[in-house]
Amino acid sequence: MSNLRFIDKTSASSVSSISLTDCFSADFDVYKIHVVMDGTTTNKDIRLQYINSSGAIDTTANYSIGAMFMSSYTNFIELRYNSQSSHLVTGYNYDGGTGIEYTIFNPYSSSLYTGLISQSSGAYNSSGVKMVGTTAVGLHLGKTSMTGINIIPSASTLKDIEVKVYGIAVT
């Protein structure tokens, strides 16, 4: 029996954001989130926000991330963003789609920062469709109990997206 426990999922065909509420609780400290999606013909990065225990999307300037833009066609690029209203650049997306896996640590805790590790592979248009991956580490410096997530694109919309949340059981 695996320790990966399905919690919830949601999907949408064309939206400006997609949320899953009440997926974090005191039952798990570590979560896996898998995202698969198609893409519109606009280059965009995929961003992650948390939803607090009041059900509101947290847009405080508490999101930090260090990421590597890893493309197949040009040199890798270091990306650093502090004091943002979301975790930027957790994936790139274009027509052809993207797959992302997030690992989130201690989101429900009100005494610890919420940690993030993510890895993605996505389509990106640069004189033709290429592959752009990201590997990122992030921290939300709010010490706020979070109960859900909200995923947004930097431009255009999210097309045919599915989000699934799992808890890592300690048993």
Next chain:
Amino acid sequence: MPYIGEQVNNVKANKGLYTPNEILQLEKDGNWGGSLELIAEQNCSGNTTLEFTSIKEDIYDTHFIEFIGLESGSNMYNEIRVSNDGGTSYETSNYDRSVQYMSANDGGTFGENRFDGTDRFSLLAFSTAGSPLSNNVYLHNLGNPNLYTHLTSRSTPALTWVYFGSQMYLVAETINALQILNNASATWTAGKVRLFGIKQ
């Protein structure tokens, strides 16, 4: 009604009470137990390639592959090719790759390995003769005929190097078989490969 302890798929930490019939039905529906389903496991010893030809791509949109302690008598790294015809043939073009490597040695370097259009997914993380090599791999959208296949991977340290990265097969089609191979065409002497589906 028997008490069987905590129901393992529950989100909340309640104490489940289930009848035997309910348990049987949950098991039949695939909802009893964890969310990582072992689809197949193969031993590497004595083989130069492995093929997974029943991968349940119509059920799972995310797969997970564990490469566990693969060894050979050669320097090698592990690779994957995809098939759109159930394993009759394997695709040899349209793979993009970007992999970062990091050295744990004093004075060691970090660097990038990338290819724009190559003939397979290369997980890298070199293994010398007789030393084991392990990788974790996620594959997304294998069964979706409208999307490319996306891969992310991480390796355990090998020769003090760690590799992680992203790859993509740039043909929108259904992938229904996977081939595991290594760059040296070496015969493995140890190790196993496990293919999982992430339940949804």
